[in-house]
Amino acid sequence: MSNVSGNRSDDLLERVLPGSILCDMANDPVLTFTDKGIFCPAGGFYIDPWRPVDMALITHGHSDHARGGHNRYLATEAAMPVMRHRLGAIRGETLRFGDVRRIGGANVSFHPAGHLPGSAQIRVEVGGEVWVVSGDYKTEPDGLCEPFEPVRCHAFISECTFGLPVFNWTPQPEVMAQVNEWWAANAAAGRTSILGAYSLGKSQRILANVNPDIGPILTHGAVEATNRVLRGQGLSLPDTVWAGPDITAKTHPGALVIAPPSALNTPWAGRFTGASQAFASGWMAMRGVRRRRGLSQGFVLSDHADWAGLNWAIRATGAERVFVTHGYTQVFRRWLADQGYDAGIVETEYEGDEGETEDDIEVVE
Ligand SMILES: [Zn+2]
Numbered sequence: 001m002s003n004v005s006g007n008r009s010d011d012l013l014e015r016v017l018p019g020s021i022l023c024d025m026a027n028d029p030v031l032t033f034t035d036k037g038i039f040c041p042a043g044g045f046y047i048d049p050w051r052p053v054d055m056a057l058i059t060h061g062h063s064d065h066a067r068g069g070h071n072r073y074l075a076t077e078a079a080m081p082v083m084r085h086r087l088g089a090i091r092g093e094t095l096r097f098g099d100v101r102r103i104g105g106a107n108v109s110f111h112p113a114g115h116l117p118g119s120a121q122i123r124v125e126v127g128g129e130v131w132v133v134s135g136d137y138k139t140e141p142d143g144l145c146e147p148f149e150p151v152r153c154h155a156f157i158s159e160c161t162f163g164l165p166v167f168n169w170t171p172q173p174e175v176m177a178q179v180n181e182w183w184a185a186n187a188a189a190g191r192t193s194i195l196g197a198y199s200l201g202k203s204q205r206i207l208a209n210v211n212p213d214i215g216p217i218l219t220h221g222a223v224e225a226t227n228r229v230l231r232g233q234g235l236s237l238p239d240t241v242w243a244g245p246d247i248t249a250k251t252h253p254g255a256l257v258i259a260p261p262s263a264l265n266t267p268w269a270g271r272f273t274g275a276s277q278a279f280a281s282g283w284m285a286m287r288g289v290r291r292r293r294g295l296s297q298g299f300v301l302s303d304h305a306d307w308a309g310l311n312w313a314i315r316a317t318g319a320e321r322v323f324v325t326h327g328y329t330q331v332f333r334r335w336l337a338d339q340g341y342d343a344g345i346v347e348t349e350y351e352g353d354e355g356e357t358e359d360d361i362e363v364v365e
């Protein structure tokens, strides 16, 4: 019924009541781990649930965290437009960062996670005990989304997608200089540059930081649709042109094309004859990934925290108990336990960096 492992978790396991709103505030943990998702017995709500529930608090709009089929949604003001775009007419309410909402016996607030615009960590307080669910987060400010803010808590549920010491990100300005250099060299040689980037978050982060003076910027429909939603809520991005069927390497020579990774090396990309194709992802740090994807170039750019970022963020919460979700959970849990934390693993259905937003191939008319 529940998937908790690690220190003291047997104790926790016995008290989990999946889907139940019966609770005993004196004894129940603030959050429990059920087969539908992370559950708050005192508030009767779930956080980023993966099965349909009555009330879902959502950290951010990536498809593995914001799923359809829930009766009611609560998310930040900046996350909701993209959720409505992806999920259709959902019954949703919004909260501003830092505002507190009383739900049953719990006080709930959302705090910036720095992962993409509107992405939040969710703080839940019951009877003075504070637990925080990180959602996905990155600690380096990216010039686009609200920067990550550590939230003091007793227990922290942290993602650890890149929870190995080998993941050590190059600062964004250096990575973006590499992107600009690659694009400029291709443009000078008359080649198109196709850059694979997740359509929500990564694409806009690149747009906000690339040098638009190098040449025209074209977008795949999935990226353009997301751009429209985010521009509609006031985000400023450089001009982009949707790469509809009439757009080719001839109509826009030397262009940069931003497309979801799933569009790389497909007939869609094939119309840009002779293009150089690259992927911007944390996974580009791993040897062989670029070659296996048949790409001429890779940029190590992740919207998740690296090893140092994870460790810094966890320390900054002041939490004694840490539960880790999607990523290198075994290794990271052991590392935290060695550092003196009461550390456990929570099995979830979150997919990590690779699975994000690959499903959102909607074409702009
Ligand atoms: Zn995400």
Ligand SMILES: [Zn+2]
Binding pocket: 062, 064, 065, 135, 136, 326, 350, 351, 352, 353
């Ligand atoms: Zn995730």
